[in-house]
Amino acid sequence: MAIEGPIKELGLMDLFQLLSLSRKSGILTLDTSENVGKIVFHQGMVVSAELQKGKEKIGEMLLKAGRIKEERINEILKEQESSEQKRKFGIILIEKGLLPKGELLRFLQLQLEDTIYNLLKWREGYFKFEEEEIKVEEEIPLAISPENIIMEVSRRLDEWAKIEQKIPSLEIVPALSPESESASRRLDLKPEEWIILSNIDGKKTIAEISKACAKREFDTAKIVYGLVITGLLEIVGGMVKEEKEEKKGIDHLMAGKEFLEKGMLLKAEEELQKALKIESPSPLVHFYLGELYYQQEAYEEAIIEYKLAANDESVMPSVNYCLGFAYGKIGRLDLAVERWEKFLSLVPEGEVTSSIREVVRTAVEWEKSLSRKKKIFTLLDSKQLTGFTKEWKTGRQEKQEEKPLGELTKETKDG
Numbered sequence: 001m002a003i004e005g006p007i008k009e010l011g012l013m014d015l016f017q018l019l020s021l022s023r024k025s026g027i028l029t030l031d032t033s034e035n036v037g038k039i040v041f042h043q044g045m046v047v048s049a050e051l052q053k054g055k056e057k058i059g060e061m062l063l064k065a066g067r068i069k070e071e072r073i074n075e076i077l078k079e080q081e082s083s084e085q086k087r088k089f090g091i092i093l094i095e096k097g098l099l100p101k102g103e104l105l106r107f108l109q110l111q112l113e114d115t116i117y118n119l120l121k122w123r124e125g126y127f128k129f130e131e132e133e134i135k136v137e138e139e140i141p142l143a144i145s146p147e148n149i150i151m152e153v154s155r156r157l158d159e160w161a162k163i164e165q166k167i168p169s170l171e172i173v174p175a176l177s178p179e180s181e182s183a184s185r186r187l188d189l190k191p192e193e194w195i196i197l198s199n200i201d202g203k204k205t206i207a208e209i210s211k212a213c214a215k216r217e218f219d220t221a222k223i224v225y226g227l228v229i230t231g232l233l234e235i236v237g238g239m240v241k242e243e244k245e246e247k248k249g250i251d252h253l254m255a256g257k258e259f260l261e262k263g264m265l266l267k268a269e270e271e272l273q274k275a276l277k278i279e280s281p282s283p284l285v286h287f288y289l290g291e292l293y294y295q296q297e298a299y300e301e302a303i304i305e306y307k308l309a310a311n312d313e314s315v316m317p318s319v320n321y322c323l324g325f326a327y328g329k330i331g332r333l334d335l336a337v338e339r340w341e342k343f344l345s346l347v348p349e350g351e352v353t354s355s356i357r358e359v360v361r362t363a364v365e366w367e368k369s370l371s372r373k374k375k376i377f378t379l380l381d382s383k384q385l386t387g388f389t390k391e392w393k394t395g396r397q398e399k400q401e402e403k404p405l406g407e408l409t410k411e412t413k414d415g
Contacts, residue, residue, distance in 0.1 A: 004128035012120050013150050015127065020044045020146040025134045032125030036304050039116065042134040045143040049115040052289075052304065053276045056114060056216075058089055061107055064214040068098060081266040090140055101140070108142050114216075117153045156218065163225045166235070167206065170217055174209075174224050175202035177234040196223045202236055250275075253285055260292055268292055283309045290322060299329045317346040321356070333363045 003015075007030065019028070023044035030037040036052040059076070062068040076092050090108065093099045136143070176197075189197070192215075199212045210220035227233040256271035269292055275285045290305030303326045310319045320343035327336035340360050344353055 002128055002130045004126065007122055007125050007127050010127070012122070012127070013154075015129070016146040016150055019129065024129070024131060026129055026131040027134075028127060028129045030119055030122060030125060030127050031304075032122060036308070037115070037119045037122075039119065040134060042136055042143065044146070046112065046116070046146055046149060047134065047136060047143050049112050049119065051115050051118060052308070054118060056111065058104075058107060058111055061111060061216075062093075062099070064216065065107070066214065067103070067107075068093075072098060077266060077270070081264065086266075088140070094140075104140065105142060108140065109144060112142065112144060113149060113152050114218075116149055117156050120153050121157070159222065160218070163221055166225050166228050167221050170207040170210070170221060171205045173202065173205055173236050174200055174228065174233045175236045176200060177231055192219075193223055193227065196220060197227070197232070200233065250282070252278075253282060253288070256285075257288055260288055260295075263295075265292055265296060287319065287322075290319075290326075294322065294326055294329075297329075299326050302326045303330075317343055320346065321352075324356070324359075328363070333367050337363050337367075 012030075015028070019041050021044070025042050025044075026040075028039040028041065030039075035054070038050040039046060040048045059068070059073045063070060063073060076089060076096075079092060080086060080089065090099075090104050093104060094101050195213050196209060196215075199209045204212065206221055206224055207217060209224075210217045213220065224233060228235065252271045252275035256268045256275060259265075259268035259271060268288070272285055272289050272292065275282070276289070286305045287309035290302045290309060293299070293302035293305060303323065306319050306323045306326060310316060320339045324336045324340040324343065327333070327339060337360055340356050340363075344356060344360075347353060
């Protein structure tokens with residue numbers, strides 16, 4: 001039986017502890033109007049976590065840490081795209097000797113903690129936990145105790161609450177303070193602090209500084225906070241970048257659409273995920289991601305993306321059309337028919353609508369056929385049952401007579 005309800009009625013940390021103590025296996029889905037997340041449990045341990053919007057890829061993490069060059073990442077992505085069976089990025093890294101397995105596991109754990117940290121900050125939306133058998137990753141096994149994750153996430157939340165007093169957003173712009181020269185003489189700065197300082201020009205936001213320094217945003221914000229407290233830096237405001245960000249989002253969206261049309265799914269996903277990171281992404285981003293996942297036969301993920309795209313009424317006919325097929329692929333003919341009927345109500349008559357009407361008729365007939373199953377006892381009359389019983393007894397008796405004497409004697413002794 002599924003456990004579900006509003007996030008605000010049950011703390012996610014409490015839910016984590018419940019699933020851990022009861023050693024549950026299954027998938028916890030968190031759904032808000034802006035994002036969707038999934039956390040996978042195996043016998044009470046967290047083995048993976050996904051975020052539709054905002055999850056940092058392992059390649060990006062390794063690049064920021066200086067453990068791999070961008071050229072290498074592009075080479076591996078091309079290799080993934082050209083292979084028939086999609087192999088995981090980390091496995092290719094290990095096979096090529098670019099990263100030891102133990103170090104990859106450390107980065108994967110950090111990625112998992114980052115993802116869950118973002119999820120546990122959610123206060124609105126709905127959660128649903130469904131029990132199911134989970135296949136554990138054999139090549140790169142990862143299993144973390146929820147208690148350890150909760151401790152790490154709690155520590156980060158406490159730190160961020162303190163940082164937010166001076167840095168309420170990653171979009172604010174820090175600059176050197178008038179007293180920075182005298183303050184720097186009194187301080188013994190660490191190498192990572194010098195790196196941050198060298199990228200502060202009074203124009204870049206903290207998010208942009210983080211990218212320029214190839215550092216995690218949380219770590220960059222933490223260092224900037226420390227430098228503000230010591231008097232080296234001051235906050236000079238935020239940059240108005242809405243038009244610039246919107247243009248970048250459209251560029252990534254169009255590039256993703258083109259790659260999708262050419263069947264270059266990995267490239268398409270890369271561009272669409274970039275478009276998704278824009279503060280207010282177009283519903284079309286979710287629509288094309290839904291189409292991408294459908295082509296990858298990841299129908300559950302496709303359904304989530306199509307639903308997120310449904311916030312835009314202009315794409316509603318297409319969304320309902322696609323959702324019908326996605327629901328059909330997972331065997332939910334009732335929901336498929338419902339979506340197709342909505343599609344038919346929104347578009348004028350034509351070749352496509354005629355085709356869908358035929359599909360709906362077939363689906364309805366199929367569901368009716370399934371409901372016509374009779375009880376087994378109505379198929380076998382008493383004579384058939386009597387004959388079957390006699391045949392079964394005769395066959396059993398013949399088998400017993402064929403047994404060696406020793407086995408029959410043993411059965412007699414055993415009663």
